[in-house]
Amino acid sequence: xxxxKFTKTATFIxxxxxxxxxxxxxxxxxxxxxxxxxxRFLNAYLQDQNIEKYNNQNYxxxxxxxxxxxxFDKFYSTIQxxxxxxxxxxxxxxxxxxxxxxxxxxxxxELILNGIYxxxxxxxxxxxxxxxxxxxxxxxxPLILTKATVLKQSWEERLSNPGSIADLKDQEVWPIxxxxxxxxxxxxxxxxxxxxxxxEPSGEFF
Numbered sequence: 361x362x363x364x365k366f367t368k369t370a371t372f373i374x375x376x377x378x379x380x381x382x383x384x385x386x387x388x389x390x391x392x393x394x395x396x397x398x399x400r401f402l403n404a405y406l407q408d409q410n411i412e413k414y415n416n417q418n419y420x421x422x423x424x425x426x427x428x429x430x431x432f433d434k435f436y437s438t439i440q441x442x443x444x445x446x447x448x449x450x451x452x453x454x455x456x457x458x459x460x461x462x463x464x465x466x467x468x469x470e471l472i473l474n475g476i477y478x479x480x481x482x483x484x485x486x487x488x489x490x491x492x493x494x495x496x497x498x499x500x501x502p503l504i505l506t507k508a509t510v511l512k513q514s515w516e517e518r519l520s521n522p523g524s525i526a527d528l529k530d531q532e533v534w535p536i537x538x539x540x541x542x543x544x545x546x547x548x549x550x551x552x553x554x555x556x557x558x559x560e561p562s563g564e565f566f
Contacts, residue, residue: 364551368537370404370493371501372472373420376465376484381491383438388429400424400435401493402454402552405544406537410451414458418469419446421544422457423552426450453553456544475536478507504534 384401402423407415414421439445439457446458461469468484471477480488485505494501503511511533 364403364548365495366493367403367405367542369406369420369542371495372477372488372492372537373406373461373469374404374422374493375487375491376461376469376472377420377442377444377459378462378465378487379439379442379459379491381493383435384424386425386427386429386431386435388425388427397425397427400427403544403548404493406539406542408456408544410456410544410546410549411449414446418461418466420459420461422459423544423548424455424457426453426455451549454549473537475532475534477504477532477534480505504532507533 381399381401384399386397386400387395388397390396402425404423405421406419408421439448442459444460444462446460448455448457450456465481465484468480471480488505489501492501500511502508
């Protein structure tokens with residue numbers, strides 16, 4: 361089965377929630393005492409097709425494992441204590457956590473949705489660099505957020521054809537978020553279901 365990548369929501373927008381990745385750490389073992397899962401976090405989305413109630417708001421939908429280990433209640437109560445926590449609900453073997461974007465990061469949220477990564481605030485950049493879920497090589501993120509020339513040149517080389525050299529001029533150096541790819545649906549849920557094989561995020565360009 362095809363591996364599932366982290367969404368751009370998980371990479372660029374989840375960090376704006378200011379929820380530490382460490383909160384999702386767990387130590388779930390298989391019957392032979394080997395680590396089966398070390399994180400509850402699965403992915404993050406801008407919309408959930410399974411529910412209509414929250415899809416007209418600027419919310420983030422975090423998909424997590426629904427496994428009830430000994431530490432789950434502590435994790436759950438901590439999640440609910442966040443000021444921007446909105447709701448949660450179960451779908452198959454997973455739980456969807458709904459959060460709103462903190463007011464002080466609303467402008468950064470809008471810039472990211474418009475693909476203007478280099479102009480977000482220093483505070484937002486710091487959160488993204490230290491608290492992201494990214495399927496690519498981690499050194500790529502600083503290049504994206506600073507609109508680095510080396511990444512611009514790499515894209516231009518890939519986009520050029522014989523006799524036609526690409527010039528990105530002053531454009532951003534990473535693709536804008538495609539909203540349709542940031543939607544949680546039943547097919548994604550089924551791929552993450554405990555009845556299927558365990559998925560690990562796969563690599564991405566660069």
